[in-house]
Amino acid sequence: MKTIVIVGGGFSGTIAAVNLARLAHEPLRVVIVNASRPLGRGTAYSTTRNEHLLNVAARNMSALPDYPEHFLGWLRSRSEFSSLTDHELREMYVPRKIYGDYLCGLLATCQQPIDARSNVTVQTIDDQVVDIVVASDGAVQVCLESGESIDADQVLLATGNQPPGSFPSDAPLSHDPRYRSDPWHDWVSRLPGSGGTIVLLGTGLTMVDVVLTLDELAWDGKIIALSRNGMPPQSHFRGIAYEDYMPDNATELSLDQLRAIVQKHCKQLRQMSQNPAIAIDKLRPHTQRLWQNLTTAEKQSFLAHDAAGWNVTRHRIASSIHDVITDALDSGRLTLKTGTIHRLAPNEENIEVVLHDQQDNSFSEFGDLVINCTGPQSSFSNAGITLFDNLLEKGLVCSDDLDMGLQVDERFAVIESNGEPSGWMFAMGPLLKGSLWETTAVPELRGQAMRIAEILLERSPAEVPQQDVLEYYI
Ligand SMILES: Cc1cc2nc3c(=O)[nH]c(=O)nc-3n(C[C@H](O)[C@H](O)[C@H](O)COP(=O)(O)OP(=O)(O)OC[C@H]3O[C@@H](n4cnc5c(N)ncnc54)[C@H](O)[C@@H]3O)c2cc1C
Known part of the structure; x- marks a missing residue:
């Protein structure tokens, strides 16, 4: 029986497995190996906090491109949404943790199919993939941190974004309780007392998540958010019908x-x-x-x-969330500042964040707690990810021309160092950022997940309706 190993069990890996399970005609074994973030939920949908909402309306969040109403139908089955009108449900920005429940439910259904004809097994393993080895006879082994390995016929890399970048520092910060390099790990237990200051490095969607939580906790200190442009995300708005103005050429x-x-x-x-x-x-x-x-x-x-x-x-946010950010700015609890972060200098009282302004003058902000909200680091080959260090060294993958992720061909096969597409290794999701630019949100990823399943199963593309892309974010 053919074995497909999927590395990474966030949205991309999970929904690729779901599509493999529903489209396979022949017996198939799918193994998802996932570590670090909760299986099925990945980085985006593992939050347990109610205030962290989707930034796309429910109507556009189906995980299956050929069933655009699938998420709405699932939501309708939950008692807390049953009394909403269709319009209210479609336009809702649902808590992300509920979307994670939806993804986990889809995965569970594949693992325990109620259709006796199913000939697909979907197995999950909680481990880190550290290497992939090809023997001289072409046999592929996926090597895990635990020392185990899995024989694979095909491998799909769905590892998501690179981890957040780091900053030069005057002293090691990894054990400093006043610094959080990864905003998705607990920082609530480290909150400074009343009157303290939290400095957020970054003014994007992650900054928004942190401010929302501080608001929810009624934390009453000062928040300073820093970035090169000092611009927070914009709010969704009701759009108008507007021409598709891009010329044919x-x-x-x-x-x-x-x-x-x-x-x-x-x-x-x-x-x-x-x-x-x-x-x-x-x-x-x-x-x-x-x-x-x-x-x-x-x-x-x-x-x-x-x-x-x-x-x-x-990458806009729900207007209710935008209102919280605007209120925090208006009340002076949140300040956005522009500058390039130069280094972090921990001292006895706090952490000094040293920045340069546009004229290259140095200035500092001081935080009792500093949280890195800058998002994934930009350089792929220097990200220090063991699996990719190994694959790059062996020439099994190449980084794209901007070094943002992997190079793939139009069938999502990774390009090897000899310039040829791999016959057995594929990639999807944010790993393709440099190749495709927009490859992060559900409306793109669900299409990829289905197309990749078809490619791995050697099936011709289904007649999937044009994605409801024009509605996206509006
Ligand atoms: C905070 C946040 C909110 C978002 N909100 C929305 C939204 O509202 N709407 C929308 O459309 N999009 C949203 N997105 C974008 C998008 O949905 C996600 O980026 C998407 O979920 C990406 O999924 P992924 O599986 O590719 O990556 P990830 O979610 O990062 O999952 C990858 C998984 O692979 C694991 N992994 C990595 N390397 C290995 C390895 N070597 N071995 C084993 N496991 C490994 C990781 O630990 C992780 O569990 C959001 C993104 C973020 C970060």
Whole structure:
């Protein structure tokens, strides 16, 4: 029987397994190996806090692209949502932990199928994959930290984002209780007392999660959030129908030409008293193709000049959450500051965060607790991940031209160091950021998970309805 090993059991690995289980015609063994984050939930959906909401409305969160109403149907089965109208349910921003329940439920159904005809077993292992070894006869072994190994016919890498980056520091911070390098590990037990200061490194979605929790806990100290642009995520809004304005030859255009087109439509929307973010949302069906046709220099230019604005515009938050952030800013409890973080200097009283402003002048902020909310580190090959260090060294994978993740071909096969696609190893999810740019949210990942299952099972693509991408984030 064929064995497919999936490395990583967050959304990507879990839903790839679910699709394998429902699409396989032949007997199949699927093994998900997952470590560090809870199986099925991954980083995004392992929060246990009610205030951490999805940033996409429930109507667009089905895990299965061919069943767009699947998540809504599941929500409807829960007693706490049964009295909501269809409209209320569709437009809800549900707690992320509930979405994690949905994913775990889907996985459990595959592991204990109620259909006696199922010939797929889905096994899960709680362990870290540290290496993949190919014997001279081509046999593939997936090696685990525990010393065990699994024979595999095919491997799918679904390991998610790189871990958060680190900062130069005057002293080791790993055992300093006043510093949290990973915002997804407990910091609530380390809160300073009343009147203390918390410094958040980053002003994006993770900063928002932390401020929401501090608000929920009624913590009454001062919060300072720092980043290069000092911009928090924008709020969702009710959009308008707007033309799909990208020309047919868009993939032949340079980044400058694309910028000019987008700017023209942003201006047009402003003149109509509409949010220019609509022009960015309209790019969604084209984004991956446009990105793939940019030169490496253009991609670098986009990352340097456009990516920060893109992120705050594209990855918006529910308006109820935006209100909490706005109230915290208005009351002075939260301050956003602009600067490049230079180093951290722990001292007896607190941790000094040394920054440079735009004129390169140095200034400092002081935190009784400092939490790293900067998101995944950007360099893939220097991230110090044992599995990828080993795979890169053996030439079984290559990083993409921007070193943001792995290089893959159009069938998601990883590209080996000889430039050829692997016959047995595939990758999906945030690992493909450098190759596809937008490959992080459920509306993209569910399509990938299904397509990859079809590829691994050598099935032709199903007629999946065009994803409801135009509604995304609106
Ligand atoms: C806080 C947050 C909120 C988000 N909210 C939304 C939202 O509301 N809507 C939306 O559409 N998208 C949202 N996203 C984006 C998106 O849904 C997630 O990024 C997505 O869940 C990614 O899933 P993944 O499985 O690829 O990665 P991950 O969730 O990171 O899962 C990867 C898993 O693999 C494990 N792993 C890694 N390496 C190994 C190894 N060597 N061996 C074994 N296991 C390994 C990890 O520990 C982890 O469990 C959010 C993302 C985050 C971070």
